[in-house]
Amino acid sequence: MTDLFSGHPDQQVFDEHRRLLFSVAYRVLGTAADAEDAVQDAWLKWSAADRSRVADPKAYLTRIVSNEALERLRSARHKRETYVGPWLPEPILTGGDASETALAGESVSMALLVVLETLSPLERAVFVLKEVFAFGYGEIAEMVERSEPAVRQAGHRARAHVQARRPRFEADRAQQRQATERFFAASSGGDVNALMELLSPDVTLWTDGGGKVRQALRPVVGATTVAGWFAAIGTVTYQGIEPADMRAELVEINGAPGLLFSGPDRVVATVTFDFDAEGRIVTIHNVANPDKLRAVADGTRHDIGTR
Template identity: 45%
Template structure:
């Protein structure tokens, strides 16, 4: 999709030598980050979100722009429909996935973290909650509660009546509320907890880990059957701490560094300079309650460069 993006800009005359001249490309490029964010929140996969944007562009390029009143709304509608179609395919793919499936981690900019609603919506914990929704419920929740679209706009995107969309939104909101993170934590307490966790992992400090891990902490690992990872959730401070101290086995070639991933503090483990594991962290009440370790190499390319997100 990035290559296509460059081609589209070139076709539009976007370069150091001149302005864009193609209105369709100009509108698409202007809303691209928003469209990617919509698709990613519906799918949890950046690769699939890029495919959705490719499909959106192909349909958008054939639209009579004179007949389109609101370019943003129309593009979101196309993206939502394509994402819904792909979401059903993706769900079938996940049924045969080896071990836990985790969202593809994205390296994000500080402005994403500053937008609390956006950061919450793309957090690993929230994306896992969204995985429990039916496809249309997920689309309606994302479009309404994250992007604040009107019920009429959402109805056109999901081919439902506005009244039905209201009911779906209410049901999805209740479902999410029952499963979402326990409550907001101050950024300072979150940073302190993650810094303590980072230090304890880096030094193999077992007691330090036990001090910062919640008694019911859960660790999920995603190797996709390609690399080794835990195949079932690991629950409890003692077993999780034991696994974390084992990271020292990578030796002197390993480097554990902090990063902003999906709008939140995270840790990236590199071995011989290559990304090995991206670990996002959930903090509640000053303790680490969730650890999400993505090791599947097919999901790690997006932490080498920043992915722009927007609402």
């Protein structure tokens, strides 16, 4: 995006909070492009504001970006409801706090972002601001321009909804990385048996091609079917890319180890995993819509910590 911040006298204050603003907007929206646009709009409003009356720039800027994100999310809802196939969040490469803090990594995981898609826009914003960034309900009420009782009610609904649909296991990053490396080796070698050992019997594969590339329009369920799907990667031409020209690398995606698949001239897919308490893969999210791969294709690593 065009950098509108360079050289502006208020750039330093804004830049101190720019990472936080992107982190909030991305979790509310689930897309990097929209989050960057929300941050840019926040800058425009910040630069036009009477900052002599701003006592707390962090809270003020978070309020602006939260409202921008809310408006964008409301307008995006119809498009997501009419989307071709499953709608998955836009993956991002991560680093910094996301790799060091369990909360930061969990709160930006593909699995949680998928659950957040089922909340109302207000519930999602309140959940992100309260549960991830630890703002108080009074602060959040000002940020989203609602009464504090309404915000508390939305927060309680959102927390109960997320807890019911997103069981939390103690994430062992070393175990996750090892399983991801084994999955990478097994899929690269077409080893169905090795893949089966890594998958939960009722594993579910969600694929997002957005109608732009050929992908499954419904979830693929069961270890045998999912293992066969990935074992075939090294033997078939995909989007015009011969198996010999397809490369994969292990990278950090949305706060956890994942796989990035590329051809000679473009990124073609990301694959991320969700694990059960025994360390088996229970869910796989495969994003192949080229419109959603721009954030990973440009190589930018986002520090999406919670401070």
